Amino acid sequence: MTITVRRASIHDAAAFARFMGDPQVFAGLMQLPFTSEEIWRKRLADSGDPAKGDLLLVAELHGDVVGSSGLHPVGSSLRRRHAMMLGISIAREAQGCGVGTAMMTAMCDYADRWAGVLRLELTVYTDNAAAIALYRKFGFEIEGTHRAYALRDGRYVDAHSMARLHPDPPSW
Template identity: 35%
Template sequence: MIVPIEVENAEDYVALTKKLESESDFLLYEAGERPVDGEKMKSMIRAFHHQPNSTILVAIHNGELVGHVMGMGGSAKRNKHVAHVVTGVLKEYHGRGIATELFTHLENWAREQEIHRLELTVMVHNFAALRLYEKVGFQIEGKKKEVLKVDGQWVDEYIMAKLLY
């Protein structure tokens, strides 16, 4: 089940975020790097609820948060129609179509909010994510060279986007 996040989900969302960061080498933050707690998360969720061009959708399985997709809309008049996307699904739930379903719900939400462009970045060697993003209609627009340093190695990222109308 995919639903918009509620303030009551804050503690579970913190736990999901921490678990995702601990099991993936493809996220911006490493395990334990980001100081996040329930109160900060509640504040962020409330802020998102007051921004019509931003959302957090969560995937729930047997009462547990197992994935999410976040669309963060631009804050200026000139870019309020753009949403930057961040997503993740717990490893044990990979291959079940949850990420695809999250993106379907995100796109439906974006169209309702008159978001014209969804965009994201992805490490060039994250082949599973690249396949997913291309499957749901994102296209590579460019490459950011040596933008991240992971385990002492420079890593490039693709810039990907999907235009909705």
Template identity: 35%
Template sequence: MQMRSEQPATEKTRYIIRYAEARDAAELSELRVRIDGETEHMDREAGEALIDERGFAELIEADRSSPVRLFLVAEADDRLVGYARCEAGSLRRFAHRAEFGVCVLRDYWGCGIGSSLLRAVLEWADAGETIAKIQLSVVATNESAIRLYRKYGFEIEGVLRNDRIHADGRFYDTVLMGRFRDRASLAGR
């Protein structure tokens, strides 16, 4: 599957979605810290669970060499502005299930980048034979993300009450969502 799609111009910008490459590692390390610091929607605060350039290079290589892992980046204005990862479980009982995560710089919210990354991940997963379910978690206050996920067939599977604490000292719920590929399409494989 070839992945390099140019997206139509929006009022804000043009962008492309492509596979992550080793040359992206340093920029991804900086991007992750920046995005984590821009919003409470991410699981981490800026600088937590830091992945350095070498760590990203290793992750990209592992993802590129696996049929059940995917690492995509969004590029706009000659720089990376977002990314998405999807990784299936290594245990046989859970090999059909993949975890998904996506993030986009705040300046590029509303440009369709998150939707394009999600669509690309779903196309990749649906084209393969292994992944039947994609799951994710999202803070309950991120209503726009929840609407987006529902639009693409994700359903709420549960809520973890008072699961996280934000900078304001308050507790917030985490929503667990999943999308199971149509059983009929699986039976035909």
């Protein structure tokens, strides 16, 4: 089973709408229901702007886009340029097939070797054991818990704040 990771393009909009529209996928994210190809086409077009500093990747399995991941600046503050937020989503049918590991490998490699990122940050719902295990595998640690962090399906749910520091920061 070969997983290909590549930069996302506007041509991936239909795939994003398909798997991000799955209630079992968006329930684990900060996405909302009723997504569309048009919404994703606009988001993907905007993400290609190099001035924004975002990196958006997709994973393909058997030629189908089954996952996405992104690195995003945490803000415009000069003092926080060393940190980026990481997000990841995997289509239901591809969960447990190594797609998450492939996406995390690509994200951490990019952050560590090319983007000068010292700190990767993310949030994850406290009941998402599979995601937490994946993040721990890549050196992320829980730094705190946000109570009633987000509304999900009519209930407020908690989320962990996790972070990973560069394991071998660049030297001169």
